Amino acid sequence: MTVTQDTNLLDTVPDGLFIGGTWRASSSGATLAVTNPATGEVIAEIADATPEDGMAALDAADAAAAAWAATPARERADILRRAFDLVQQRKEDFALVMTLEMGKPLAEARGEVTYGGEFLRWFSEEATRIQGRYGPNPEGTGRMIVSQHPVGPCFLITPWNFPLAMATRKIAPALAAGCTVVVKPAALTPLTTLLLTQVLEEAGLPAGVVNVVTTSKSSALSAPIIADPRLRKLSFTGSTPVGQRLLEQAASGVLRTSMELGGNxxxxxxxxxxxxxxxxxxxxxxxxxxxxxxxxxxxxxxxxxxxxxxxxxxxxxxxxxxxxxxxxxxxxxxxxxxxxxxxxxxxxxxxxxxxxxxxxxxxxxxxxxxxxxxxxxxxxxxxxxxxxxxxxxxxxxxxxxxxxxxxxxxxxxxxxxxxxxxxxxxxxxxxxxxxxxxxxxxxxxxxxxxxxAAAPFGGWKMSGLGREGGAEGIGEYLQTKYTLTPNPFG
Known part of the structure; x- marks a missing residue:
């Protein structure tokens, strides 16, 4: 792959924030540099979001939440399936972007496109399988209805080491469940997520359902989002010490959390x-x-x-x-x-x-x-x-x-x-x-x-909470409601 080809591809990757269906610059006008670890060269300058940008992204996710939750499961599934097809069509583009910003060999990057894309396909199928149950209570005095509902706006924080798979592993189940999201990719490898966002937009995702904020000031941007009562779910992949701090912040709002943390x-x-x-x-x-x-x-x-x-x-x-x-x-x-x-x-x-x-x-x-x-x-x-x-x-x-x-x-x-x-x-x-x-x-x-993608990914002890992937993965973005109705036979 020549330098010219590298440059031409990177010129097609968005360099802004994606908020409410619109690509925009940081409110401060600041940018952050993305570096190729194989050469030390800066390969892109992208928007460096402020805390105000982060809150604008949450505003957009909250505004879109009710309509997206009410969108039929089949429509959500079709969008995810179109996104899967588009990712596969652009397999070489995704692989090269990952190699340039993260350093992994192209053969491994191609493997990640296959693996990461599977979350889009898997959860497109799971979107139509959200189920509840109905039956009499033991006393025979009523009927119990147990139903599943989207948990609400989600904040997804992804790591640098698998830029595509870690994004799709969080975004796909959230969208399948009917949740809107704010995504904060790692500052070291944000370009793959920006390219994925472009694909989701092309697949027909409504404005505000996915919002992406890239930043060099993660803590400053994340804290007000996590503290906002409109946010109902936090998902993080990264180190255990950072996960512990995020759990402390999430406790005040009693947020649903998924934590995929360190390993040994x-x-x-x-x-x-x-x-x-x-x-x-x-x-x-x-x-x-x-x-x-x-x-x-x-x-x-x-x-x-x-x-x-x-x-x-x-x-x-x-x-x-x-x-x-x-x-x-x-x-x-x-x-x-x-x-x-x-x-x-x-x-x-x-x-x-x-x-x-x-x-x-x-x-x-x-x-x-x-x-x-x-x-x-x-x-x-x-x-x-x-x-x-x-x-x-x-x-x-x-x-x-x-x-x-x-x-x-x-x-x-x-x-x-x-x-x-x-x-x-x-x-x-x-x-x-x-x-x-x-x-x-x-x-x-x-x-x-x-x-x-079809298996539940997650750990015990200090390695985290919750599961990603598999039939269990969509449950992380759903909340259960129990309804009792009178016995219809009197």
Missing amino acids: APFVVFDDADLDKAVDGAIAAKFRNIGQACTAANRFIVHRSVADEFAHRVTERVNGFTVGRGTDPDVTIGPLIDENAVAKTEELVADAVSRGARVTTGGERLAGPGTFYAPTVLTGIASGSDILREEIFGPVLAIATFDTEEEAVRLANDTEYGLVSYVYTEDLARGQRMIERLGTGMMGLNVGVVSN
Whole structure:
């Protein structure tokens, strides 16, 4: 992909705020720069919203709420389905925009278009399946009607690492349920959401149903929106500390909340595992999205009898990676999102090495331009290492060992997080025991990637609240009403 082609595409992406069906500049006239992490170059200047812009977006969402809630489910479904078709038609455009603003290789970006688009299709189908129930009360004195209703205007805060999928995973169920939304994409990767908004507009979405505000001042913009009594739902994907602060703010208005927060995923390899499958799964679970995923395997807990062979095989695979700009066709590992990400990865690796870990490959930042860190394998991770407690969010595969099943369970559960776990074993009974014993909201049993639009995504403990995707996902945007009527037979 040439520089000229990159520029021509980015010229077609909106650079304003989308409020009440209109693209507009920030009320202050300010802009924020979007940078390509592979080159350090500014690739776009977009509107930098003020708190006043945020409130204007909530005004628009509130004004459109009643009409959108009353829109027949089939019409809402048809709009989402048209949006799905349009995203697929523009697959290459979406993939390139994601690669330019986030850094992931084009092949992975294309995969995200497929995955992210599925939320539009899935929830277009779920929109017509919202159900209630009717029946007599136990006493026989009346009839109970249980119905589902849109929760109301929603504030959706999306992260930078999956710019399309995280937007569609929140927007699609909200629209399917009959809710209007204000979306605040991450300042590091806002262009994909702006392109998606353009597609939703083309699909026939009425004015005010989706409003998008891009800003470099997230806290200042978010606080008054969350405090406004018209807002009824807050959905956030990001770090646990930020999620905790948002939950505190949401408490005053008793808002419905969905929180998809941090992870510290264990990847457990038992002595009876098929190592070929385990290595394939490890590469997918660790290095997908350059390791910058909340579902990325963070702690590789490998039986001592197979640890050396496992480390040898994954090191060979990692040595075959090509690092570089994601638009280059042969690249398998792109840059980290920014300098802070590189610095954190350096610190975690240095701490592990200082405690006795051995680097079998990588272990260093790479020369710029861009924010690159070499894909890395560490063995002999000691208890107490920071890398076992903190989410790496980088291309570092860290291996610790265990001897017994009990020890594996203890090590896997030794974290305040509980998003996802991965287990490799050929013993069916052991696999069933791991389903019961590992404290995570999702699990991959002999599988290295679990995300699917038809499945409920979410965690336990400090990894969050609520579920996105699956039949459960639309329920996060609905509220239940119970009505009692007299017995119609007297």
